[in-house]
Amino acid sequence: MIDLTDIHVDGPTGPLLRKTNFSIAAGERVGIVGESGSGKTLLALSMMGMVSDQLTVGGVINVEGRDMTSASEVDWRLLRARRLSMIFQEPMSALNPLRRVGDTVAAPLMRHQGYTREQARARALSLFEETGITEPERRLSQYPHQLSGGQRQRVLIALALACDPALLIADEPTSALDAEVALRITDLLVRLSRERDMALLFISHDLAAVSRTTERIIVMYGGDIMETGSTRTIMHASRHPYTKGLLAARPALSTLGKRRLPTIPGSVPPPQDLPRGCRFAGRCPVEMAHCATERPALILTSTGAAACHRHIADDSGGQ
């Protein structure tokens, strides 16, 4: 559905997203996992044509067979109106405090689908029902401050679904929510994706949430893809030391309070200080001499792909 080839984003101090390929098929559910600054949101925004003007985007962007590389803002806007949509981390600030939530959801219907006010209201009501908003009729005329965080996120999902998009990008949709509400929202997203045959790109730093939601996972770090593979592979047979580190850092009930939670040593350096080679060099437990200077290619394996010198060396050594 969407194909990104050699996509890269450069900021004033250097690359923020290094040349990367990415594609998502119709109805597919893909997760992107990574820390802050890993480039996961930039990758998503470049698919929406919404990267800030201060940054430069390069590479080929193909949406449903259309080359959007040099598309105008108007072309992008029409695409966002009909085919692509996005929900965000902070459901409070993503809703206009002075606008009834029903009007917010009805606006794109009236603008893009030519609905009358009454039709748009009826459609908004059915979207509210579909996204599991309680007392949908009453909610339509309420303001954001009258809704709970979970309800607000559902309103934003209803807004995103209004024009039947082919792809929904969810950028950390659950990070600002309680654990239980977060679970319900992820389940809702999976259900909607299945029922509507809508592709879902789920972006999060929470591996557990992503693994519940997706069929395929991309692990990013420092503006680079570290590893990709089916959700099962990533969760149970990951090859990359960064992914392994992330998995080990998950708290588990069985060991809670018995031992310190393992962490990845160090912290993410600012983009201009990242190593030129493998972005993870310097924090990697199995680092080799040339890791910091040579960028490892993303090597396909039977179950996915990983970008790691060690992984390649081990594979060829084992043969």
Added chain:
Amino acid sequence: MRRLPVNLLIGGALVTLVISAASLSVIWTPHPYAAMDIPNKFAPPSATHWLGTDQLGRDLVSQLMVAAGNSMMVALLAVSIGALLGTVLGLVAAARGGWTEEAIMRLSDLGFAFPTLLFAIMLAAAFGPSLTVVVVAIAFINIPTFARVARASARQVWHRDYVFAARAAGMNRFAISRDHILPNIAAPVIVQATIEFAVAILTEAALSYLGLGAQPPAPSWGRMLSEAQTLMYLAPQLAIWPGLCIFIAVLGFGLLGDGLRDLSDPRLGQRRAHD
């Protein structure tokens, strides 16, 4: 419930007084404002003429009331037109950015540099003095002020998450400006309008004083002042009353604007309280 700022209460009371008098003048005045009673000129305050009469025996209270109406009407029209055009220009500047924004803001700077009085004199020279000239002059001078206020506030709102969400939903800049930006910049624009209202009253009085505004027999505080000037030693009360009216109206709207600003930005109010 937060306590209302004192300046808001005092300003509100003064403004209510002026607006009530102005509204009442439309349906009732103690005497017809232009009715002359020469034998009774320079009458002292009495039961029939509460503030006395002027050099032609006209009732002072009636004239002041009708003048209040004229003054309010001029200020309301001028500030509304200026606020409307200026806000639209500010919204356009913030929405489009680039050279459009640059052009609008530089033109605003140009407008700021232009003295109201000079502009009004030019208009009066071209079209003859009238209250319409006053309205146009004040409205024109107000446009850059509102363009700046609207653009500065709008630029902040454009960075909010809900604007980003609206863009992600494919809304265009016009729809975003109308649905999201405008309601969220209404507060600063209204505050500015109240303050400009006070300035407009003063400007109208000044222009009428100079003979560029209200023409006889239409009463205006400014014109009453200029007529009273020659009689200063004979009947100082004729200058004092219109002067006092101008003072009350300008102070009232000024305090109201200040109070509204404190109300819409509580931090500013607190900081002031600590000064």
